[in-house]
Amino acid sequence: MISRQWRGLARAERADDYVAHLRHETFPQLARIRGFVDAAILRRPVERGVEFLIVTRWRSLDAIRQFAGAAAEVAVVPDEVQRMMLDYDRRVAHYEEVYRAEVPSG
Numbered sequence: 001m002i003s004r005q006w007r008g009l010a011r012a013e014r015a016d017d018y019v020a021h022l023r024h025e026t027f028p029q030l031a032r033i034r035g036f037v038d039a040a041i042l043r044r045p046v047e048r049g050v051e052f053l054i055v056t057r058w059r060s061l062d063a064i065r066q067f068a069g070a071a072a073e074v075a076v077v078p079d080e081v082q083r084m085m086l087d088y089d090r091r092v093a094h095y096e097e098v099y100r101a102e103v104p105s106g
Contacts, residue, residue, distance in 0.1 A: 001037065001097035004056045004064055006075055008088035015043065015050035018084045022054070030056065035063025049086050061094070068092075 010018045022041055030036045037057040044051050058064050064072045073091050082088070 001100075002058045002061060002064065003095045003097055004058060004092050005095065006054045006089050006092045008052050008054070008077075008081075009046070009048060009086045010050045010052060010084050011086055012045075012049045014084040015052075018052065018081065019043075021081060021084070030067060033063060033066045035059040035066070057097070064094070 008018075019041060022039075027039050030039060035058055037059060039054065039056040042053040042055065061072060068074065068076050073094070075088065075090055075092050077085075077088055077090075
């Protein structure tokens with residue numbers, strides 16, 4: 001399993017627009033890619049705006065390349081999203097998941 005992580009600093013007044021973009025455009029696109037597992041949107045207010053950490057999980061780097069292209073470390077930031085941001089990572093970080101603690105049900 002590979003975790004793909006990207007950070008962006010959104011304009012405070014555009015933060016909800018960014019969440020909507022992810023939920024209604026980006027994540028449905030990812031869901032159609034074989035090897036995509038799931039995604040999370042993490043956010044926190046900071047002095048200049050709203051910081052987001054987007055974490056997606058994938059079964060392989062090949063699956064990530066179906067979304068990001070051959071240079072999988074380059075961030076995919078559409079023009080529309082760039083206008084919502086004050087700053088953002090131009091490159092993403094990929095981490096191999098080596099352990100995941102699961103809460104037992106019951």
